[in-house]
Amino acid sequence: MTVADARSPRPLPEDETDRLSGLRVLHAMDSFLPNVGGLELSIAALTRYQASRGRVVAMATAQHPEAADRENMGGVEIHRLPTAMRLLPGAYVSDTHTFFPPVADPLFARAFARLVDEFQPDVIHVRGWVLYSVLGAARRAGIPVVASAHDHSQVCATKIMLHKGNELCAEPGLVKCISCAHSHYGVKGVALAAGLHQLGSRRHREVTLWSATSSALADRGTAPRRADSTAISSVVPTFIDDDLVSLASDERTEQRPDFVPASAPYLFYAGALGAHKGVDVLLDAYGLLRADGFELPLVLAGLPRDDFPVPDQPGVHVATNVAQQAVIAAWRHATIGIVPSVVPEGFGRVAVECLATGTPCIVSALGGLLDIVTDGVDGLHVTPGDSVELAGAVRRLLTDEALRARLGAAGPAKAAGFTLSQVSPRVDALYLQALERSSPAEGREVRRRPKLRARTGREAV
Template structure:
C-alpha cells in the first residue's frame, strides 16, 4: 500500500509521538509499503529528504508564521482547525503521493478534514492524547483535577488560564468544530489506550475505532559507544525517572515519597526543566536534561527500577515500554493508560495518583525484596513482546486493510441509496 503519515513534528524535533511516527514509518517500509511523511516546516530543515526508505516532506502553515502564538519556537503546533495554507500544502502532497491511506497523528488532522472527499484516500487518525475533547490535550481541569467532560463553562476558563483569553476561544471552539466533523469523516480512529478511547467519547458513540498502543522497536539494543554523559550516573544502584520535571508528571510527589525511603539509593531525574520544576531537590537526587535517547536507554539498563508517578492521565507512556524492554520494572500511578501497560503485581506496581506514602511503600518494597523485583522484571521482559513493533504494527496494518477494503462497499451502498432518490428533473 501507499501510506502517507502526517505528524505535526518529526525528527530532529523529538518526543514520544515523533519517535512513534518515525518508528512506524520505518517498520511499514520494511514490510514493503511505500511510505511518506508530511510534517510542519522547521527552520534549517530541507523541504524534502529521505529518512531511510521514507520520504519526508515539510509543509508550511499560516499559523506557523505567527511566532508570537507559540510559547516554544521549536514547536509551532498545528491548530485544531483547518489552516488554509497547510490544507493547500496537504492537497498538493496528496496529489503527488497518491496514498491509499492517510494516517494522521495529532491536530494536523484538522487541516485534512476539508480535503477528505477530494483525496480519494482512506483516513485514519491516531489519538495520542485527549485533544479530541480537550483544548489543552491533558484532560486536567485548571491543571489540578481530572476533567469529567467538556462544557463551555468549564473549558473556556480552563483554556484561558493555559493559553490566554483570545487563543483559548479560537482553540476551544475550533477544536469542538473539528472534533464534530472528524467523528463523521474519519474512517477509523486509533486510540493509544482504553483511557483515551473512553475519555474522548469513542466508547459511547458510533465512530469506528481500535485501541492500539504505541510500541518500541523489536530490537531495543542500544547501538554504538556509550555517551560521555553516562559518566555522570551513580556507580551503583539508582532509581530512575525519565520525563518532563513538572507537577503533572508527579515530580513533587516523587520527591516527597523519596524522602520517606529508608537508606535509598540515588534518585536520577532525566528530563526538561519547566516553569513548575522544583528549584530545590533532596540530598542524593541528581538531575540531568537534554540527554540523547540512546543515553537514556543505557541509563535504563543500568538502573535498579523506574518510577512514573504522573498525577495526570498519561495516554500511553512510552517510557514504561522502554523500561520493560530493557528488563526493568516501573512503579507508576493507576491513572490514564498506565493500567494498559502494567499488570500490577506481575510486571510492575501501581499506586494511586498523588499519594506520596503509597509511592514510598511501593518503592521501599522493591528495595527490600529483591526477589520480588527480579520476578517483576522477568515477567515484564516476557510480556513486553505485545508492545513491540512486530505485534503492534501488524495491528495497524490490519486497520489499513480494513478501511481500504471497506471503500468499495461504501461506494456501492452510496450509489444504491442515490439510485432510489427521485430525479431533480
C-alpha cells in the first residue's frame, strides 16, 4: 500500500452512494472551460459524471470573453460571474486566463452569494484562490466547504514552491515569500504573498474539509503559517476520463498523428513548453544522447511560453496547440515518454496518459509524480534538473528492450486506478464526511433529504 492509498478516503458502499442521490453540489474554480488544461478537463469530466449519477451540479467561475455567462454543459449549470480584478488595468496578461487574488473579490463574492441563494447547494467544492471569494457566502448559509489542493497555492503565492524560480522551497516565511513573489510577479507579488500569508492563511480554518491530489501536496498542510496549518489527511488524485484509457489502445489512436515520425522510433514530451517543466533539462539530455550516437527524434508537444522560446536544435520537433486525441496517439506510438518537471507537480496528468498507452515513462522524482510512477515497476525515476542522469535513463531504456517491454506492460493497469470511475467514489466520500462534520448528531444530509429528493429534477438554466 502506498502513502497515497493510506490517505485515500474509503469509497462509499452502494447504499451510501444512494444516500447522496439528489445531492446539490456547487463547484467553484479559478479557471474553467473554454480554457483547456489538465485541471479544467478533469473537473469538467467530474461534473458531467456527477450529473449522470443523480447529483444536481453547478459550476461557478470567472467571466470569460469567449463564453456565455450562463449555460448548460452536459446537464451541469455553468455560471461565469463578474470579478473586480478584471476592471484593474494591467491586472492580467491575458483576458482569457485570469486569476483570483488570495482575498475576497468583492464583485465575485456578491454574485456568488446570490448564486448560493438561488441554487441552494448542500456542499461547495472549491479549487484555487477563488476559495477566498466563496467562504463568506458559505459561512453565512451554513454550507460545508470542501477545498481540494491541486497545486501549492494554499501555501505558496507563486504556486510552484520554487524559491525565486531556482531552488525547491523548504518552508514558507513572510519576508521570504514576499521577496520570491516580487521576483515572480513584480510589484503585485508583494500584495499576493502578504495577502496569502497573513489573511488567506487564517481563513483556511473556515474550510470544513481539505483534500489534496497527491501525497506531496498533503504533506505541505493547509496554510503557509504554522499556527494556521492543519494536516491534510485525504488524498484524492486528479483523474483522467475513462474514455482516455480506451482511447489509448483503440482504433482512434492506431494511426500516428502527423506531427510525429511516420514510422521511426521517437522520444515524446507533452506539456507546457517552459523551463519549470524541465524542457531545458530535457533538451540538454537530448544533446548528450545525440553526442553518444543516439539520433532518434525528440518530439515536444504543448503550449509555447514567451519566457522560454524553444531553441532550434537538431532532431527536435515542436508541435503546438495539439488536440488531446492526437497527444494520446503520440504517447501510444512513442518509444519512451518523458516528464522532466523541476517543480513539484501537484499531480502529473500527462504521466498517467503515458502509462495508459503502455509506453514506459521516465519522470522526475518529486511531487505528485511519485504517486503515479513507481521506479522500476511502471517507469523510471530521475533526479529533477539532472540532464546527465536523464540521458542515462533514456539510454538504459533504449538499450534494454526487455525492460522497456516490462515497464510498458505495467502502465495501463496503473493508469486505470486514476480513472474517473475509480476516483469519483472517493469524492463522494469526502462530501459525506463534510456533511457529517458540519451537522448535528442526527446528520445534516438526513435532515435535508426531503428537499433534495423534491428538487432532483429541477431544470437547469
